Each structure stands twice: as C-alpha cells, then as structure tokens.
Amino acid sequence: YLASPHYGERWARHWLDVARYAESEGFKSDEMRPNVWRYRDYVIKSLNADKTYDRFIQEQIAGDELFPESTDALVATGFNIHGPDESNATDLLQRRQEILNDITDTVGSTIMGLTVGCARCHNHKYDPILQTDYYRLQAFFAGIKLHSNMPLIASTDRASHDEKLKIWQEKTADARARMAKLEEPARAQFFKDRKKRFSPDVQEAIETAPEKRTPLQWILYYKGMPQLELGSFDPKNLKPDALKEYNDCKSELAKYASLKPAEPLAWAVTDVGPQAPTTHLLATGVYNAFREETPPGVLSLLDPSAAVIPPVGTATSGRRAAFAHWLTRPENPLTARVMVNRMWQHHFGRGIVGTPGDFGSMGEQATHPELLDWLATQFTSGQPGTSAWSLKKMHRLMVTSNAYRQASVVNAAAMKVDPENRLLWRFARKRLEGEAIRDAMLTCSGDLNPKMGGPSIFPELPSGITTRGGWTDSKDPAERNRRSIYVFVKRNLRYPFFEAFDMPDTHEACGRRMVTTSAPQALFLLNDDFSNRSAKGFAKRLVSAVGADAEKQIDLAYRIAFSRLPDAEERERAMKFIVGQSKLAGPSDQNGLQALTDFCHALLNSHEFVYTD
Numbered sequence: 107y108l109a110s111p112h113y114g115e116r117w118a119r120h121w122l123d124v125a126r127y128a129e130s131e132g133f134k135s136d137e138m139r140p141n142v143w144r145y146r147d148y149v150i151k152s153l154n155a156d157k158t159y160d161r162f163i164q165e166q167i168a169g170d171e172l173f174p175e176s177t178d179a180l181v182a183t184g185f186n187i188h189g190p191d192e193s194n195a196t197d198l199l200q201r202r203q204e205i206l207n208d209i210t211d212t213v214g215s216t217i218m219g220l221t222v223g224c225a226r227c228h229n230h231k232y233d234p235i236l237q238t239d240y241y242r243l244q245a246f247f248a249g250i251k252l253h254s255n256m257p258l259i260a261s262t263d264r265a266s267h268d269e270k271l272k273i274w275q276e277k278t279a280d281a282r283a284r285m286a287k288l289e290e291p292a293r294a295q296f297f298k299d300r301k302k303r304f305s306p307d308v309q310e311a312i313e314t315a316p317e318k319r320t321p322l323q324w325i326l327y328y329k330g331m332p333q334l335e336l337g338s339f340d341p342k343n344l345k346p347d348a349l350k351e352y353n354d355c356k357s358e359l360a361k362y363a364s365l366k367p368a369e370p371l372a373w374a375v376t377d378v379g380p381q382a383p384t385t386h387l388l389a390t391g392v393y394n395a396f397r398e399e400t401p402p403g404v405l406s407l408l409d410p411s412a413a414v415i416p417p418v419g420t421a422t423s424g425r426r427a428a429f430a431h432w433l434t435r436p437e438n439p440l441t442a443r444v445m446v447n448r449m450w451q452h453h454f455g456r457g458i459v460g461t462p463g464d465f466g467s468m469g470e471q472a473t474h475p476e477l478l479d480w481l482a483t484q485f486t487s488g489q490p491g492t493s494a495w496s497l498k499k500m501h502r503l504m505v506t507s508n509a510y511r512q513a514s515v516v517n518a519a520a521m522k523v524d525p526e527n528r529l530l531w532r533f534a535r536k537r538l539e540g541e542a543i544r545d546a547m548l549t550c551s552g553d554l555n556p557k558m559g560g561p562s563i564f565p566e567l568p569s570g571i572t573t574r575g576g577w578t579d580s581k582d583p584a585e586r587n588r589r590s591i592y593v594f595v596k597r598n599l600r601y602p603f604f605e606a607f608d609m610p611d612t613h614e615a616c617g618r619r620m621v622t623t624s625a626p627q628a629l630f631l632l633n634d635d636f637s638n639r640s641a642k643g644f645a646k647r648l649v650s651a652v653g654a655d656a657e658k659q660i661d662l663a664y665r666i667a668f669s670r671l672p673d674a675e676e677r678e679r680a681m682k683f684i685v686g687q688s689k690l691a692g693p694s695d696q697n698g699l700q701a702l703t704d705f706c707h708a709l710l711n712s713h714e715f716v717y718t719d
Contacts, residue, residue, distance in 0.1 A: 108501060108502065112556075113154060114150035114151065114152075115558070117452075118149040118150045119590075122146060122149065122591075122595075123619065124463075124617055125166075125212075126188050126208075126212060126614055127146065127188050127595060128595045128612040128613075129595050129596065130595075130597045131190060131193055132190030133190060133191075133192040134192075135193070135574070136597055137193060138576075139373055140561075141254065141371045142188070142373045143560070144370075144372045145181055145184040145185070146591070148181045150559070150591070152165075152182075156496055158493065158495035159442075159445055160494075160495045164434055165182035165183070166182045166183065166186070167183075167186070167429060167430040168183070168426035170375070170376045170377075171377075171418045172418070180258065180372060180374050181373075181374060183376075184372065186250060187209070187252050189208035189614070190597060190613050191204075193332070194333060196308075197305065199393055199394060201329065202325060202329065206248070207226060209244070209247050209250075210223070211223035211226075211614075212615045213243070215615055215617065216615050217433055217440075217441055218433070219443065220464070220465060221463070221468070221469075223240075226388075227390045227391035230466075232466060233468075235407075238387055241387045241400040242403035242406075243403075243404070244400075245400055245401060245402035245403070245425070246402045246426055246428070247426065248383050248385045248425070249378050249379070249382030249383065250376070250378075251324075251376055251378045252328070252329075252373075253372075253376065257371060258369075258370040259370075270366075274366040277362045277365060278359055281356075285352060285359075289339045293335070296334070297336075300333060304330060307326070308326050308330050310323070311330070312326075312334070320383070321379060321381045321382055377422040377426075379422070380421065385401070386398065402415065408439075413428050416428065434495075436486040440465070442483075442486045442495075443481075444462070445485070446478065446481040446482050446485050447462055449501065453501075453504050453505060454509075454510070454534065455536045456527075456528075456534070458472050458474050459471070459472045459478065460618075461617075462618055463618075481500070511533075512530065512532050513532060514532055516532065520532070535718065536717065536718045539604075539608070540604035541593075542590070543603075543607060544590045544603060545589050545590050546715065547637065547640040549666075550647075550666050550667055551639070552643060552644075554589070555584045555585065555588045555589075556588075556589075557585075562593060562594035562595070563585050563594065564578055564593075565580070565601070568602055568635070571599075573596065574598070577594070577599065590604070595612060603634065606627050607627060628711075632707075638707065642703045644703075644706035645702040649697075654697070656684055659684075660672060660677055661677075663705065664676070667710070667714075683705055683708070684701045685701075687705065688701040
C-alpha cells in the first residue's frame with residue numbers, strides 16, 4: 107500500500123484539507139485559479155516519494171528561497187496563498203492584511219497546532235501567545251508577492267527554452283508590435299478609468315518610478331496592476347481598415363504558433379525584493395491602525411529575541427527561509443507532535459489530541475501524552491536504520507501496532523468504563539469520506555480511471571444547480587470517472603455528493619472533518635444518478651465476469667464490495683431478493699440485469715460499504 111502511487115492520492119486529500127486548497131477565489135465572483143492544480147500534484151508526488159516532512163514544510167513556506175533551482179519547490183509555495191482572495195477589491199491595504207492574516211492563522215493551526223489567530227486583536231486569553239507574537243510571526247511573510255502565472259522552466263531547460271522563444275519573438279515581432287499599437291488606445295483608456303477606483307496611496311504606488319518605490323509600494327503595485335490591464339481586447343470596436351490589419355496580424359502569429367515553446371505555469375509566491383515592508387502591531391487587529399514596529403520573530407515564550415535572517419540571495423528577504431528552518435528543527439516542540447497526531451487521527455479516527463489544530467489549553471488534552479512524545483521523537487530522529495522525518499516509516503509503525511490491530515467488537519464492560527474509546531480498547535468504525543465513497547463506487551462498477559495528475563475534472567452536477575463562474579462537465583466520460591482527488595474544488599460550490607458527506611468549507615484550514623448522519627446522505631446513495639449508474643455498471647461487470655449464474659454473481663459481488671464472501675444466510679437472502687426483484691421487473695427484464703442492478707444498488711447503500719470495520 108505504501109508503495110502504490112494511489113497512496114499519495116489518498117493521503118494528499120488530508121493535507122489539502124489543512125492547506126485550505128481550492129481552485130477558485132471565493133467571495134462574490136469566485137473566479138477560477140487555472141494553475142493551482144499543480145500544487146495538488148506536488149503534494150501527491152511528494153507523498154509518494156516519501157519526501158521528508160521537514161523538507162515538505164520548508165518547500166511550502168520558503169521553497170523559492172531555499173531551493174531556487176527546484177520547480178517543485180516553487181509550486182509548493184502556493185501553500186501560502188491558497189486562502190480566499192477578493193481579487194477585484196479596491197482597498198489593497200486591507201486586502202493585503204487579510205491575506206497575511208490567513209497565512210499566519212493557517213501556519214499556526216496547520217503546522218504549529220496553535221490558535222495564534224486568537225492573538226490578532228489582543229493577547230491570547232488562554233495560551234501564552236502575545237499579540238506581539240502574532241505580528242512577529244506575520245512579519246516573516248510581509249514581503250510576499252503572488253504569481254498566478256509563474257513560469258516553471260527548470261534551469262537545465264532554460265537555455266533551450268530561451269533560444270526557442272527568441273526565434274519566435276523575432277519572427278513575430280512586427281505582427282505583435284502592430285497589434286499592440288492598435289490595442290493601445292483602448293488599453294490606455296481602460297487604465298485611466300480603472301485607476302480612479304483606487305485610493306491615493308495606491309495610485310501613488312503605481313505612478314512612482316520603479317527605482318523610487320518602497321517595498322510596500324511594490325506590493326500595492328503588483329496587487330493593483332492586474333485590475334488595470336484590459337483582460338481581453340475586442341477587435342470589433344476597431345474601424346474596418348484597422349480591423350483588417352489586426353486580423354492579418356493574428357493570421358501571421360498563427361503561422362508561427364508551433365515555434366513558441368510551451369511554458370507550464372504555476373500559482374506561487376516570491377518576495378518583492380530583498381527588503382520587506384515594515385510590520386506593525388495593529389490596534390485591535392484593524393488593518394490601518396498602526397502601533398509599534400514589530401520585527402520578525404517566533405513565539406516570545408520560546409525565543410523573545412528578534413529572528414536572525416541570514417542572506418539567501420539578492421532578490422528575496424530570506425525571512426521565510428529563516429522561519430522554515432525554525433519550524434523544522436528537530437528540537438522544535440510543536441511541528442513533529444502536530445504531524446504525528448494528524449497521522450494517528452486518520453488511522454484511528456481520532457487524534458491522541460482530539461483537536462489537531464489546537465494543542466493549547468482550550469484544546470482537548472492528550473489521552474496518551476507519553477505516546478505522543480515518543481512518536482514525535484521517533485519521527486524526528488528516525489527509527490533504527492531509517493531516515494528521520496519519514497512519513498511512510500511512521501505509517502508503518504502505527505499500522506503494525508497492537509493498538510491498530512484491535513478488532514471493532516464491542517466489549518460491554520469496556521464500553522461502560524470508556525464509552526468514547528479514548529483508551530483504544532477496540533478499533534473504532536469509521537465512515538468513509540464522500541470522496542472515498544465515490545471512488546469505491548467507481549471501483550465496483552469497473553469504471554474508475556486510474557490516470558494520475560493534470561488539470562482538474564468536472565463531473566456532472568445534479569440537474570437544477572447553477573454556479574457563477576461556470577462548471578462545464580468534462581467532455582470525456584472517462585475523465586469524469588477519475589479519482590475524486592482530481593475533482594475541481596470550487597469555493598462557492600462544493601461538489602454536492604462530497605458536501606453531503608461533510609466535505610469542509612475550503613475558506614479556511616480544516617484539521618478534522620465533521621462526521622454527520624443525515625437524510626441527504628441516504629437520498630444521494632439511493633437516488634443520485636451517479637449512484638444508480640454505478641450500480642448498473644457493477645451488475646454488468648458481474649455478468650461479464652461470471653455469466654448468468656446468480657450464486658456466482660452474489661459471491662463475486664460480496665468479494666468486490668466487501669472484500670469477503672457472503673455467509674450462508676446472506677447468500678440465501680440475496681438470492682431471494684434477486685428472484686423477488688426479477689418478478690417485479692417482469693418479462694421486460696429477460697436477462698435479469700435490472701434485478702441484479704437492484705441487488706448491487708443495495709450493496710452500495712449498505713453500512714458495510716461506507717464504513718471501515
């Protein structure tokens with residue numbers, strides 16, 4: 107299982123929950139983010155390769171600073187800005203502060219296991235986290251700049267790419283220049299009109315000469331310019347002669363399209379430069395209520411001095427690199443304990459600390475604190491003969507333990523003493539997530555497409571659902587039947603099947619999914635088109651494999667759906683059910699496919715199918 111490429115697909119889902127991964131902006135427009143899927147593939151690839159957890163974190167916090175030659179590390183930095191963002195906001199200072207708050211809160215809960223967000227407006231009421239600490243942590247990210255279309259050309263390929271690009275540019279220089287000249291009046295007018303939307307400080311940042319811009323002005327410039335650039339030019343507004351010239355230029359460009367080298371793009375961050383804007387403590391957290399300057403630093407309880415920022419180059423501040431190194435020090439008391447607790451939670455259904463994003467005094471206390479510390483030590487030091495920070499080695503340690511191999515059988519005496527199973531006297535049954543249920547159905551029907559990676563897919567939505575920003579079903583049915591990890595994640599429209607089974611809101615990090623039992627879940631499994639198609643495909647698969655022999659069909663169905671054979675009573679009941687359904691279907695069901703489909707549908711709706719036991 108650990109060697110399977112599907113291991114990464116399975117466990118990536120858990121990390122994407124805490125990384126608040128989504129492929130749209132949120133807010134009213136909920137615009138799509140076309141290149142974010144590369145981060146999802148990065149996580150899958152990293153887990154399959156058993157990339158050490160310290161490297162995994164370092165790449166996501168500061169991959170551009172620490173590993174500038176790695177395109178994977180550049181993609182990883184998208185972690186910092188996966189939160190929602192109102193891209194057409196005009197108050198850019200407020201927009202920037204909301205992004206910084208999101209980063210700080212997410213890093214706190216996801217990696218450090220602390221609710222640092224409670225200190226945004228005042229000292230934390232329960233944990234020893236000062237308001238100053240909140241902005242010390244935030245200062246590590248003060249200089250970040252978003253790239254929604256960051257080129258991903260490896261250094262080894264750069265020379266070849268640049269040579270091909272130079273040839274294309276030379277061949278098309280005249281056509282591109284003529285088109286730009288024709289577009290210029292519309293673009294200039296759009297720029298002039300749109301700039302008026304911004305406050306004077308933003309307009310000043312845009313108008314200031316590059317060599318005179320401060321770090322904060324550079325950030326405002328980069329945030330403002332996308333709103334001032336005409337997104338699409340409509341040549342229909344040109345006069346006839348100009349329109350003919352424009353179309354001639356387009357035709358000229360098309361002749362050389364094959365010469366232009368492909369350039370993969372990513373959602374990533376870098377710093378605006380070697381100097382970051384000053385960070386201030388904000389009175390009651392208000393974005394423009396500046397108080398004293400706050401240099402970057404970690405929690406005062408652990409180290410009250412300002413962080414030492416070693417140089418990492420001339421184009422970046424090095425702040426995030428320093429923070430990433432601090433987070434992943436083996437002696438750090440937070441990072442390793444938080445991660446092994448997350449892994450334990452997903453294996454056992456509940457973490458040793460039941461609140462995986464809050465190890466503070468208001469979170470649940472550890473049921474086995476010594477075990478948690480021991481696991482963290484094993485994780486960071488490596489077991490005998492193994493490497494440190496290995497996720498796969500920690501998986502192996504947990505699932506080969508006696509605790510994991512407990513049966514799910516209920517013991518009345520133990521239940522009386524420990525009804526919540528905090529002492530792990532049995533293995534707790536767990537319901538599959540909606541994504542896993544969908545994948546299991548596709549597996550039973552034989553329709554699961556194992557293709558890995560690439561842009562996300564769009565399965566069919568139930569009739570009557572509309573969405574702003576569009577959701578166009580993937581044209582190829584085989585593409586729609588890929589694993590659920592590849593389903594497009596839209597903030598304002600969670601895929602309904604997943605939402606019914608408690609997929610979290612992606613506007614913020616989710617360390618532990620709620621598990622509910624509701625009528626819509628039963629109705630989806632009974633009535634949804636996908637559920638019924640899966641049952642029919644399941645039945646056809648049985649007929650194809652064993653023919654019309656009902657007893658063999660039943661045995662194989664149990665093997666596929668439950669990984670076991672039916673007992674005598676189950677086989678008898680299944681036979682009676684199929685015979686009864688055949689009678690109900692009447693002569694129209696000559697080959698018994700409808701009756702068999704009903705039987706398969708019943709299996710897909712059973713508790714045993716949607717729970718692990």
